[in-house]
Amino acid sequence: MSSVLVIGTGAIGAFYGGRLARAGCDVHLVARSDRDTLARHGLRIESAEGDFTLPRVSVFSSADKAPPCELVIVATKTTANSHLEALMPSWAAQARAVCVLQNGLGVEAAAARFAAGCPVIGGMCFVCVSRVGPGHVRHTDYGWITLAEHRGGGAAAGITPSMRAVDATFAGAGIETILAPDLAAARFQKLVWNIPYNGLCTLLGADTHALMREPATRRLIRAIMDEVVAIAAASGHPIASSFVDEMLHATDEMAPYAPSMWLDARARRPLELDAIYAAPLEVARASWVAAPRIEMLHQQLQHIDARRAS
């Protein structure tokens, strides 16, 4: 697919939108607060794989001002999903695919509602990238995206033609992908990382290495990961038993990282608690699985989020 609309120009939207644009895709960005800076100075990507700048980018204040595109990438925070309808283009249902690059569980449902009939692909980004400022992001590690197609009721879609088309688009920009047959299983895999690190880094004011260095928090991270794996298994989306060790190892190997939730808390932005904590806990309850540590982390983060809001 040669034309791409990217909604949201935070770390994820700017990084992957920039990669696609550099590779020659016809990329249009929808930005809010960063629009003027993007229009004037374009995108600046500092990356472990080579810095680059795109002095000119096509940027709009709303999706309907952009020309219709084959692929729509949703890269906003999930905290905006309740008003996703206003962010999506009116022609979304006519796109060839909508790809949701967000964290959490069940986040495709909102996009599927406003692009009825268009295939909706969930994309889980295993990437360390942070927004440094408007139109300026820093990529420190990893970068692959796991793709899986959304089905109503959470059924596994298998590997679909739409997934292959999205895959080819990313591949053309040198973005590694993994195609997964079961979206919920893939979402839970990502949550094995996000649930412990996003929450604990935010709560303890520490980066990933500070948590991993301390035996007590290292044990806690593993215990929380085990709870995520248990919820996934009980809800019919088992994760390979080696996956927890792989995630711990990957985190040890990567540069010290400050997850976006910690950055959100520091900037007093809303935390993505519904998608990353409340939705998996809902599945846990429905599957009769105890997840006391995830529940406790959620409660602690709710306190932080409520204090910010007050």
Next chain:
Amino acid sequence: MSSVLVIGTGAIGAFYGGRLARAGCDVHLVARSDRDTLARHGLRIESAEGDFTLPRVSVFSSADKAPPCELVIVATKTTANSHLEALMPSWAAQARAVCVLQNGLGVEAAAARFAAGCPVIGGMCFVCVSRVGPGHVRHTDYGWITLAEHRGGGAAAGITPSMRAVDATFAGAGIETILAPDLAAARFQKLVWNIPYNGLCTLLGADTHALMREPATRRLIRAIMDEVVAIAAASGHPIASSFVDEMLHATDEMAPYAPSMWLDARARRPLELDAIYAAPLEVARASWVAAPRIEMLHQQLQHIDARRAS
């Protein structure tokens, strides 16, 4: 008992030592960093029940410089218990009683070792009192002490003559007391409060009211209290089922309070994690009781304590 040695002049030692001295007891204080201020300016107690000052107090840099007393009150932090031997007077075994006014579980064992033969009474202070500065404490709420006598192996001692003698001493200073037959049960009762509030206030940087106001943390506090009750019951020291509600209610009613652990963390002092978290978790393991929330809180606090130390 008319002569009292108080080891430690933090909030607890200064408050109760001051109350006893005001009532006419022959009180001698053992202080370290606060000694000069105490010697020069005495004690200043701001209290909801009436402020008072004691311009002259008897203060020493070590217990052996003080005259032998009938009652020894240990009011140091439990983090100093590993070198309690150096803090206790050489004549401790000849005292009529040693009363340990500390938080946590098993804290009497250290005193019992260095005062062999002398009755050791645990005292659980249900009091909101904070050290404002050297020799200056602020009492905002409550004040009663639950007393119970230590026995090797954790057996219940019943109501002993030594407890009654300590009780009479406190009563003479208008300090309310409750006599409890089972020290471990009484210790666990106090932990029902200390375990959730000390840890969560420290971790979230919030006072008791901020935690109680937020439904998520309120639910978490109750869940943590339930775990403490379960450990107590499984280890043979059951707590009345109404006790959790009583503690929640008492906390709602009292003025917003910053537990000492939070103050310790802010001042970068060691946290009392062994007595308040590790010891009860040890009992949980020995009794085959799961306490995932207490364990998680301990792990989170260990991270904070380790960061302080580094």
